[in-house]
Amino acid sequence: MQALAERVGAWLVGATFEGYDPLGFTGLKTVEPPPEALVGASIVGVDRRAKYVTLHFDNGLRVMFHLSQAGRLDFETPPKRTRPKGSVVRWRFSDDRAVLLREFGTERKAGWWVLAPGDEGPVEKLGPEATSDEFAQWFRTADDGRRIHTILRDQRTVAGVGRGYADDILHRARLSPYASLKSLKLDERERMLAALQEVLAEGLDRERLRTGGLSQNKLGEHFTVHGKNGLPCPVCGHDLKRVSYESHEVVYCPTCQTGGKVLADRRLSRLVK
Numbered sequence: 001m002q003a004l005a006e007r008v009g010a011w012l013v014g015a016t017f018e019g020y021d022p023l024g025f026t027g028l029k030t031v032e033p034p035p036e037a038l039v040g041a042s043i044v045g046v047d048r049r050a051k052y053v054t055l056h057f058d059n060g061l062r063v064m065f066h067l068s069q070a071g072r073l074d075f076e077t078p079p080k081r082t083r084p085k086g087s088v089v090r091w092r093f094s095d096d097r098a099v100l101l102r103e104f105g106t107e108r109k110a111g112w113w114v115l116a117p118g119d120e121g122p123v124e125k126l127g128p129e130a131t132s133d134e135f136a137q138w139f140r141t142a143d144d145g146r147r148i149h150t151i152l153r154d155q156r157t158v159a160g161v162g163r164g165y166a167d168d169i170l171h172r173a174r175l176s177p178y179a180s181l182k183s184l185k186l187d188e189r190e191r192m193l194a195a196l197q198e199v200l201a202e203g204l205d206r207e208r209l210r211t212g213g214l215s216q217n218k219l220g221e222h223f224t225v226h227g228k229n230g231l232p233c234p235v236c237g238h239d240l241k242r243v244s245y246e247s248h249e250v251v252y253c254p255t256c257q258t259g260g261k262v263l264a265d266r267r268l269s270r271l272v273k
Protein backbone atom coordinates (compact mmCIF):
# COMPACT_ATOMS: atom_id res chain seq x y z
CA MET A 1 0.00 0.00 0.00
CA GLN A 2 2.94 2.32 0.62
CA ALA A 3 4.12 1.91 -2.96
CA LEU A 4 0.56 2.36 -4.21
CA ALA A 5 0.22 5.59 -2.22
CA GLU A 6 3.44 6.84 -3.83
CA ARG A 7 2.15 6.07 -7.32
CA VAL A 8 -1.20 7.73 -6.62
CA GLY A 9 0.66 10.78 -5.31
CA ALA A 10 2.89 10.99 -8.38
CA TRP A 11 -0.18 10.86 -10.54
CA LEU A 12 -2.62 13.07 -8.65
CA VAL A 13 -0.88 15.72 -6.54
CA GLY A 14 -2.02 19.06 -7.94
CA ALA A 15 -5.15 17.61 -9.53
CA THR A 16 -8.50 19.27 -8.87
CA PHE A 17 -11.49 17.12 -7.92
CA GLU A 18 -14.27 17.52 -10.47
CA GLY A 19 -16.78 14.90 -9.45
CA TYR A 20 -17.47 11.25 -8.82
CA ASP A 21 -19.62 8.45 -10.15
CA PRO A 22 -20.90 5.95 -7.61
CA LEU A 23 -20.84 2.56 -9.34
CA GLY A 24 -22.02 -0.79 -8.10
CA PHE A 25 -22.41 -1.30 -4.40
CA THR A 26 -22.27 1.46 -1.81
CA GLY A 27 -18.61 1.94 -1.12
CA LEU A 28 -18.95 5.35 0.51
CA LYS A 29 -18.80 4.88 4.29
CA THR A 30 -19.46 8.46 5.38
CA VAL A 31 -22.42 10.86 5.07
CA GLU A 32 -20.85 14.13 6.21
CA PRO A 33 -19.12 15.94 4.64
CA PRO A 34 -20.64 14.96 1.27
CA PRO A 35 -18.26 14.19 -1.62
CA GLU A 36 -19.65 17.27 -3.38
CA ALA A 37 -17.69 19.35 -0.85
CA LEU A 38 -14.52 18.18 -2.61
CA VAL A 39 -15.44 19.69 -5.96
CA GLY A 40 -12.94 22.41 -6.86
CA ALA A 41 -10.42 21.36 -4.19
CA SER A 42 -6.92 20.24 -5.19
CA ILE A 43 -4.88 17.34 -3.90
CA VAL A 44 -1.85 18.54 -1.94
CA GLY A 45 -0.54 15.19 -0.74
CA VAL A 46 -1.10 11.44 -0.62
CA ASP A 47 0.00 9.14 2.16
CA ARG A 48 -0.71 5.84 3.79
CA ARG A 49 -1.68 4.63 7.23
CA ALA A 50 -1.85 0.84 7.64
CA LYS A 51 -3.80 -0.36 4.62
CA TYR A 52 -5.54 2.94 4.03
CA VAL A 53 -4.46 5.52 1.47
CA THR A 54 -5.36 9.17 2.14
CA LEU A 55 -5.76 11.96 -0.40
CA HIS A 56 -5.28 15.35 1.28
CA PHE A 57 -7.13 18.28 -0.27
CA ASP A 58 -6.29 21.97 -0.03
CA ASN A 59 -9.63 22.75 1.66
CA GLY A 60 -8.72 20.55 4.65
CA LEU A 61 -10.89 17.59 3.63
CA ARG A 62 -9.44 14.14 3.06
CA VAL A 63 -10.52 11.12 1.09
CA MET A 64 -9.42 7.82 2.55
CA PHE A 65 -9.79 4.50 0.79
CA HIS A 66 -9.15 0.86 1.52
CA LEU A 67 -8.75 -1.82 -1.11
CA SER A 68 -9.22 -4.92 1.09
CA GLN A 69 -7.85 -8.23 -0.16
CA ALA A 70 -8.96 -8.11 -3.76
CA GLY A 71 -9.32 -4.43 -4.50
CA ARG A 72 -7.48 -2.48 -7.12
CA LEU A 73 -7.22 0.99 -8.60
CA ASP A 74 -7.24 1.81 -12.29
CA PHE A 75 -5.75 5.09 -13.49
CA GLU A 76 -7.73 6.37 -16.46
CA THR A 77 -6.83 9.14 -18.87
CA PRO A 78 -9.13 10.17 -20.30
CA PRO A 79 -11.81 9.02 -17.83
CA LYS A 80 -13.90 6.11 -19.08
CA ARG A 81 -17.65 5.82 -18.82
CA THR A 82 -17.65 2.07 -18.39
CA ARG A 83 -18.71 0.16 -15.32
CA PRO A 84 -16.37 -2.84 -15.10
CA LYS A 85 -17.12 -5.75 -12.80
CA GLY A 86 -16.67 -4.91 -9.15
CA SER A 87 -16.64 -1.15 -9.67
CA VAL A 88 -17.07 0.90 -6.52
CA VAL A 89 -16.51 4.51 -7.52
CA ARG A 90 -14.82 6.61 -10.18
CA TRP A 91 -13.28 9.89 -9.04
CA ARG A 92 -12.82 12.47 -11.79
CA PHE A 93 -10.04 15.03 -11.74
CA SER A 94 -8.76 17.92 -13.81
CA ASP A 95 -6.70 17.36 -16.96
CA ASP A 96 -8.74 14.38 -18.08
CA ARG A 97 -7.72 12.09 -15.24
CA ALA A 98 -9.82 9.63 -13.27
CA VAL A 99 -9.27 6.90 -10.73
CA LEU A 100 -11.51 3.85 -10.66
CA LEU A 101 -11.76 1.91 -7.40
CA ARG A 102 -12.69 -1.75 -7.91
CA GLU A 103 -13.16 -4.82 -5.79
CA PHE A 104 -12.88 -8.34 -7.13
CA GLY A 105 -13.53 -10.23 -3.93
CA THR A 106 -16.88 -11.41 -2.70
CA GLU A 107 -16.38 -9.84 0.71
CA ARG A 108 -17.11 -6.33 -0.51
CA LYS A 109 -14.91 -4.57 1.95
CA ALA A 110 -13.30 -1.98 -0.29
CA GLY A 111 -14.59 1.44 0.61
CA TRP A 112 -13.94 5.14 0.82
CA TRP A 113 -14.44 7.86 3.36
CA VAL A 114 -14.71 11.65 3.10
CA LEU A 115 -13.28 13.08 6.31
CA ALA A 116 -13.46 16.51 7.90
CA PRO A 117 -10.38 17.89 9.71
CA GLY A 118 -9.78 16.04 12.97
CA ASP A 119 -11.84 13.00 11.98
CA GLU A 120 -9.56 9.96 11.82
CA GLY A 121 -12.31 7.75 10.43
CA PRO A 122 -11.36 4.08 10.11
CA VAL A 123 -7.78 4.50 11.31
CA GLU A 124 -8.75 5.88 14.71
CA LYS A 125 -8.33 2.55 16.47
CA LEU A 126 -5.22 1.36 14.64
CA GLY A 127 -2.04 0.54 16.49
CA PRO A 128 1.33 2.15 15.69
CA GLU A 129 2.97 1.50 12.33
CA ALA A 130 5.04 -1.68 12.20
CA THR A 131 8.30 0.11 11.49
CA SER A 132 7.81 2.81 14.15
CA ASP A 133 9.89 3.22 17.30
CA GLU A 134 6.64 3.16 19.23
CA PHE A 135 5.90 -0.41 18.20
CA ALA A 136 9.53 -1.52 18.74
CA GLN A 137 9.53 -0.11 22.28
CA TRP A 138 6.31 -1.88 23.09
CA PHE A 139 7.46 -5.17 21.57
CA ARG A 140 10.74 -5.22 23.54
CA THR A 141 9.01 -5.13 26.90
CA ALA A 142 5.39 -6.29 26.44
CA ASP A 143 4.08 -9.15 28.54
CA ASP A 144 1.45 -10.08 25.94
CA GLY A 145 0.44 -13.74 26.12
CA ARG A 146 -0.81 -13.98 22.55
CA ARG A 147 1.09 -15.76 19.79
CA ILE A 148 3.42 -13.51 17.82
CA HIS A 149 1.68 -14.38 14.57
CA THR A 150 -1.63 -13.24 16.05
CA ILE A 151 -0.06 -10.03 17.32
CA LEU A 152 1.43 -9.21 13.92
CA ARG A 153 -1.96 -9.66 12.24
CA ASP A 154 -3.85 -7.56 14.79
CA GLN A 155 -4.17 -4.08 13.29
CA ARG A 156 -5.08 -2.61 16.68
CA THR A 157 -1.73 -3.72 18.08
CA VAL A 158 0.43 -2.99 15.04
CA ALA A 159 -0.66 -1.55 11.73
CA GLY A 160 0.47 -2.59 8.29
CA VAL A 161 1.88 -6.13 8.53
CA GLY A 162 -0.82 -8.56 7.39
CA ARG A 163 -0.75 -12.33 7.26
CA GLY A 164 1.64 -12.74 4.31
CA TYR A 165 4.38 -10.63 5.79
CA ALA A 166 3.74 -12.15 9.24
CA ASP A 167 4.71 -15.58 7.83
CA ASP A 168 7.82 -14.20 6.15
CA ILE A 169 8.92 -12.15 9.16
CA LEU A 170 8.73 -15.09 11.56
CA HIS A 171 10.56 -17.32 9.09
CA ARG A 172 13.29 -14.70 8.76
CA ALA A 173 13.51 -14.40 12.55
CA ARG A 174 13.56 -18.22 12.97
CA LEU A 175 10.70 -18.04 15.47
CA SER A 176 7.69 -20.31 15.82
CA PRO A 177 4.43 -18.66 14.77
CA TYR A 178 2.94 -20.22 17.89
CA ALA A 179 5.44 -18.77 20.36
CA SER A 180 3.82 -16.26 22.70
CA LEU A 181 5.38 -12.84 22.92
CA LYS A 182 5.60 -13.26 26.69
CA SER A 183 7.85 -16.30 26.25
CA LEU A 184 10.41 -14.55 24.02
CA LYS A 185 13.81 -13.62 25.33
CA LEU A 186 15.23 -10.22 24.59
CA ASP A 187 17.53 -11.42 21.79
CA GLU A 188 14.56 -13.18 20.15
CA ARG A 189 12.53 -10.00 20.34
CA GLU A 190 15.35 -8.05 18.72
CA ARG A 191 15.62 -10.69 16.01
CA MET A 192 11.90 -10.38 15.29
CA LEU A 193 12.12 -6.58 15.08
CA ALA A 194 15.13 -6.73 12.75
CA ALA A 195 13.38 -9.31 10.55
CA LEU A 196 10.25 -7.15 10.44
CA GLN A 197 12.21 -4.12 9.27
CA GLU A 198 14.05 -6.15 6.61
CA VAL A 199 11.04 -8.01 5.23
CA LEU A 200 8.86 -4.90 5.01
CA ALA A 201 11.65 -2.85 3.41
CA GLU A 202 12.29 -5.55 0.81
CA GLY A 203 8.56 -5.82 0.10
CA LEU A 204 8.37 -2.07 -0.43
CA ASP A 205 11.38 -2.13 -2.79
CA ARG A 206 9.67 -4.79 -4.89
CA GLU A 207 6.38 -2.92 -4.94
CA ARG A 208 8.07 0.28 -6.05
CA LEU A 209 9.16 -1.47 -9.24
CA ARG A 210 5.56 -1.85 -10.27
CA THR A 211 3.68 0.71 -12.29
CA GLY A 212 0.03 1.61 -12.69
CA GLY A 213 -2.67 1.34 -10.10
CA LEU A 214 -2.75 -2.36 -9.41
CA SER A 215 -2.31 -3.07 -5.76
CA GLN A 216 -2.16 -6.43 -4.14
CA ASN A 217 -3.36 -8.99 -6.63
CA LYS A 218 -0.03 -10.47 -7.60
CA LEU A 219 1.88 -9.81 -4.44
CA GLY A 220 1.69 -13.48 -3.42
CA GLU A 221 4.41 -14.62 -5.75
CA HIS A 222 6.91 -12.35 -4.02
CA PHE A 223 6.59 -13.83 -0.56
CA THR A 224 9.38 -16.01 0.76
CA VAL A 225 7.29 -18.65 2.55
CA HIS A 226 3.72 -17.34 2.65
CA GLY A 227 1.47 -19.39 0.38
CA LYS A 228 4.28 -21.87 -0.31
CA ASN A 229 3.24 -24.86 1.76
CA GLY A 230 4.96 -28.03 0.49
CA LEU A 231 7.72 -26.19 -1.34
CA PRO A 232 11.31 -26.33 -0.11
CA CYS A 233 12.38 -23.78 2.50
CA PRO A 234 14.69 -21.31 0.74
CA VAL A 235 17.07 -21.46 3.73
CA CYS A 236 17.35 -25.16 4.66
CA GLY A 237 15.64 -26.95 1.76
CA HIS A 238 13.20 -28.95 3.89
CA ASP A 239 9.48 -28.81 3.10
CA LEU A 240 7.48 -25.84 4.36
CA LYS A 241 4.38 -26.74 6.40
CA ARG A 242 1.15 -24.98 7.15
CA VAL A 243 -1.57 -24.67 9.75
CA SER A 244 -4.95 -23.95 8.16
CA TYR A 245 -7.71 -21.77 9.51
CA GLU A 246 -11.09 -20.82 8.08
CA SER A 247 -9.87 -17.59 6.58
CA HIS A 248 -6.12 -18.00 6.28
CA GLU A 249 -3.18 -20.32 6.72
CA VAL A 250 0.11 -19.96 8.54
CA VAL A 251 3.16 -21.26 6.67
CA TYR A 252 6.43 -22.01 8.46
CA CYS A 253 9.55 -24.17 8.27
CA PRO A 254 9.74 -26.82 11.03
CA THR A 255 13.52 -27.05 10.71
CA CYS A 256 14.19 -23.32 10.88
CA GLN A 257 11.40 -22.24 13.22
CA THR A 258 10.04 -24.95 15.52
CA GLY A 259 13.02 -27.18 16.25
CA GLY A 260 11.70 -29.80 13.83
CA LYS A 261 8.26 -29.95 15.43
CA VAL A 262 5.33 -30.08 13.00
CA LEU A 263 2.41 -28.06 14.34
CA ALA A 264 -1.02 -29.69 14.34
CA ASP A 265 -3.02 -28.74 11.28
CA ARG A 266 -6.64 -29.09 12.27
CA ARG A 267 -7.94 -29.08 8.73
CA LEU A 268 -5.51 -31.82 7.78
CA SER A 269 -6.44 -33.96 10.78
CA ARG A 270 -10.12 -33.61 9.85
CA LEU A 271 -9.37 -34.90 6.37
CA VAL A 272 -7.35 -37.84 7.63
CA LYS A 273 -10.09 -39.09 9.97
Ligand SMILES: [Zn+2]
Pocket residue numbers: 233234235236237238253254255256257
Ligand atom coordinates in the same frame (compact mmCIF):
# COMPACT_ATOMS: atom_id res chain seq x y z
ZN1 LIG B 1 14.03 -23.97 6.73
